[in-house]
Amino acid sequence: xxxxxxxxxxxxxxxxxxxxxxxxxxxxxxxxxxxxxxxxxxxxxxxxxxxxxxxxxxxxxxxxxxxxxxxxxxxxxxxxxxxxxxxxxxxxxxxxxxxxxxxxxxxxxxxxxxxxxxxxxxxxxxxxxxxxxxxxxxxxxxxxxxxxxxxxxxxxxxxxxxxxxxxxxxxxxxxxxxxxxxxxxxxxxxxxxxxxxxxxxxxxxxxxxxxxxxxxxxxxxxxxxxxxxxxxxxxxxxxxxxxxxxxxxxxxxxxxxxxxxxxxxxxxxxxxxxxxxxxxxxxxxxxxxxxxxxxxxxxxxxxxxxxxxxxxxxxxxxxxxxxxxxxxxxxxxxxxxxxxxxxxxxxxxxxxxxxxxxxxxxxxxxxxxxxxxxxxxxxxxxxxxxxxxxxxxxxxxxxxxxxxxxxxxxxxxxxxxxxxxxxxxxxxxxxxxxxxxxxxxxxxxxxxx
Numbered sequence: 001x002x003x004x005x006x007x008x009x010x011x012x013x014x015x016x017x018x019x020x021x022x023x024x025x026x027x028x029x030x031x032x033x034x035x036x037x038x039x040x041x042x043x044x045x046x047x048x049x050x051x052x053x054x055x056x057x058x059x060x061x062x063x064x065x066x067x068x069x070x071x072x073x074x075x076x077x078x079x080x081x082x083x084x085x086x087x088x089x090x091x092x093x094x095x096x097x098x099x100x101x102x103x104x105x106x107x108x109x110x111x112x113x114x115x116x117x118x119x120x121x122x123x124x125x126x127x128x129x130x131x132x133x134x135x136x137x138x139x140x141x142x143x144x145x146x147x148x149x150x151x152x153x154x155x156x157x158x159x160x161x162x163x164x165x166x167x168x169x170x171x172x173x174x175x176x177x178x179x180x181x182x183x184x185x186x187x188x189x190x191x192x193x194x195x196x197x198x199x200x201x202x203x204x205x206x207x208x209x210x211x212x213x214x215x216x217x218x219x220x221x222x223x224x225x226x227x228x229x230x231x232x233x234x235x236x237x238x239x240x241x242x243x244x245x246x247x248x249x250x251x252x253x254x255x256x257x258x259x260x261x262x263x264x265x266x267x268x269x270x271x272x273x274x275x276x277x278x279x280x281x282x283x284x285x286x287x288x289x290x291x292x293x294x295x296x297x298x299x300x301x302x303x304x305x306x307x308x309x310x311x312x313x314x315x316x317x318x319x320x321x322x323x324x325x326x327x328x329x330x331x332x333x334x335x336x337x338x339x340x341x342x343x344x345x346x347x348x349x350x351x352x353x354x355x356x357x358x359x360x361x362x363x364x365x366x367x368x369x370x371x372x373x374x375x376x377x378x379x380x381x382x383x384x385x386x387x388x389x390x391x392x393x394x395x396x397x398x399x400x401x402x403x404x405x406x407x408x409x410x411x412x413x414x415x416x417x418x419x420x421x422x423x424x425x426x427x428x429x430x431x432x433x434x435x436x437x438x439x440x441x442x443x444x445x446x447x448x449x
Contacts, residue, residue, distance in 0.1 A: 046097030054101065055122035056391075058147075060115060061132060062140040062427045066416045070193065071181040073135040074408035075308075078219070080131035082309040082404065084124050085221030102220035102312075103128075104391040105411045108147055109204035109213045114426040116413065117147065119391050136413075146389075147214075151320065153385045155378040162323045165384035166334060167356040167397050168315040171348040174400040175231040176298065177305040178341045178349060180409045195415040196340060201426065203333045212320040213333065217411050218393055219311035219402075227401050231306045238299050240287035297345055308403040314396065315349070315410070318388045331359070341409065352397050358384060 063069075084101060092098040104119035120128050129141055153163055170176075184194040195201075207213050236243055288296070317334050321327065334351055342348025351357055358380045362369040387395040402410075414426060 043094065043097070046095075047099045048097075050097040050099055051101075056119055057122045057125060058144050059118045059120060059125070059128065060140075060142050060144045060427070061118065061136075061413075062116075063136050063413050064138050065426070067413050068416055069135055069413075071195075071408055071412045071415065074412040075181075075405050077131045077135060078311075078404040078407050079309055080134070081124075081128060082221045082311070083127060084121070085223060087223070100220055100222075102218055102391075102393060105217040105219065105407075107200075107204070107215040107411070109207040109211075110147065111209040111211065112205050112207045114201065114204050115147075116427070117144070119146075147212075148389045151212075151389070153320070153381075155381045160322060161320055162326045163318060163320050163381050163385050164326075164328065164331065164334075164358050165316060165318040165356070165381070165388065166351040166353070166358065167384070167387075168317070168338065168349050169352045169397060170400050171342070171350055173234065174347070174402070175227075175234045175302050175305065176347040177301050177403070178406050178409065179343055179346050180405045181412075182405070183343075183346075193415060196409055197412065198414070199340075200333070200337050201414050203337075207330075208321075208325070208327075210322055210325050211327070211330070212318075213330065214318045214388070215337075216314075216316040216318070216388055216391070217407065218314040218316075218391060218399075219407055220313075220393060220399070222310045222312050222401065224310075227310050228306050231302055235299055235302050236286075238295065238302070239291065294345060301346060305403050305406075308405055310401050310403050311407055312393075312399040313402045313407070314393055314399045316384065316388050316396070317351075318384065328359075338410070356380060356384060356396060 081103065084103070086100070088098050088100070101121045101124070103124075106117040106119070108115045108117055118128065132139055132141060151161075152158070153161060170178075179196075181193075181196055184196050204213060233243060291299070317337070319330050319334075338349040353359075358377060360373045360377060362373065383395060386392070393399060
């Protein structure tokens with residue numbers, strides 16, 4: 001009994017401490033915290049309203065089945081589309097809620113028929129069409145309706161269909177790149193180019209008539225200053241170079257004292273100098289010459305990623321089918337889709353199984369854990385479907401950064417080679433289109449027509 005009494009907190013002491021804290025000015029912290037929370041709620045709401053008020057359209061893109069355009073051209077397309085990025089003023093960002101708009105790149109297999117769909121801001125239509133037509137002049141680009149427009153799902157009420165889905169994440173820091181289409185090129189081989197998505201396209205043709213499988217890659221353009229300084233810092237860290245000083249909370253706290261005393265309290269108290277602010281500058285050193293070839297290659301990979309424009313990215317997969325025909329073996333498409341995009345030196349993509357994967361296995365007892373597992377699964381299924389259908393960048397896991405070369409590796413049209421053709425189930429143009437000859441006679445008043 002005495003042990004229990006000792007474990008019970010002394011509420012009188014707690015209230016006494018709280019009373020002294022409030023009466024001695026601690027209430028100011030509560031006010032500041034309350035103001036901050038209210039401002040965050042307001043900021044989130046105005047951003048939501050800004051995005052909601054934008055006009056969005058869906059484009060369906062069809063290219064000829066004999067596609068001889070390399071993936072490098074798609075890299076150029078996404079570089080062109082990066083022009084959607086725009087700088088925002090303080091008033092636009094924090095007073096009006098302007099958010100950087102984004103694209104949603106989607107590969108959809110409906111009953112085994114594969115389509116390429118883009119969801120874009122309406123005012124970016126000319127930009128996107130110009131980017132694709134410049135490399136695919138024979139393509140057909142049409143405005144279409146959302147293929148999920150008439151699909152409604154809630155795990156509590158939907159009795160006819162079920163869903164399975166997940167988001168993807170990077171295994172390492174996103175400054176390290178994935179394997180890209182350049183890593184699948186073999187100049188000495190008979191087929192110099194191997195399509196990294198060939199296996200995925202073939203798998204999507206196996207979707208049954210009653211099933212829908214969709215891949216969603218949301219890309220939000222980033223300015224160079226929003227991510228490249230972090231990559232540069234990682235390079236210096238990898239080669240052992242002294243990292244530049246960053247301002248922390250302690251620096252801000254001690255700044256007034258440093259100004260009055262004319263020396264650095266932080267250096268005097270924690271080391272790093274004599275505290276007088278006039279230390280000799282040492283020549284920058286690094287360990288490049290002592291790095292292994294593998295370590296040097298990783299540094300090179302980070303530098304190559306920095307050389308191209310970046311997108312903040314979110315990747316989702318979604319599988320929908322009637323409950324009586326729901327085939328969980330299709331999960332294999334999820335798992336194997338991007339496995340070949342990683343290696344020992346590069347980054348890797350993998351499904352986020354802890355928070356978004358709509359499948360759970362019991363730990364101890366299936367019967368005891370069933371209610372909890374059912375509750376968690378319903379939350380995950382509701383979120384993955386809502387996030388996918390709304391093309392929401394805020395719902396789900398944090399976004400990561402890919403550059404244009406990585407995005408084009410994950411989203412491109414099937415490549416035709418000497419020995420392979422695109423799967424017949426992919427939507428394509430019915431016939432080749434060409435411009436009329438430049439010397440074609442035109443009908444006129446004296447032409448006799």
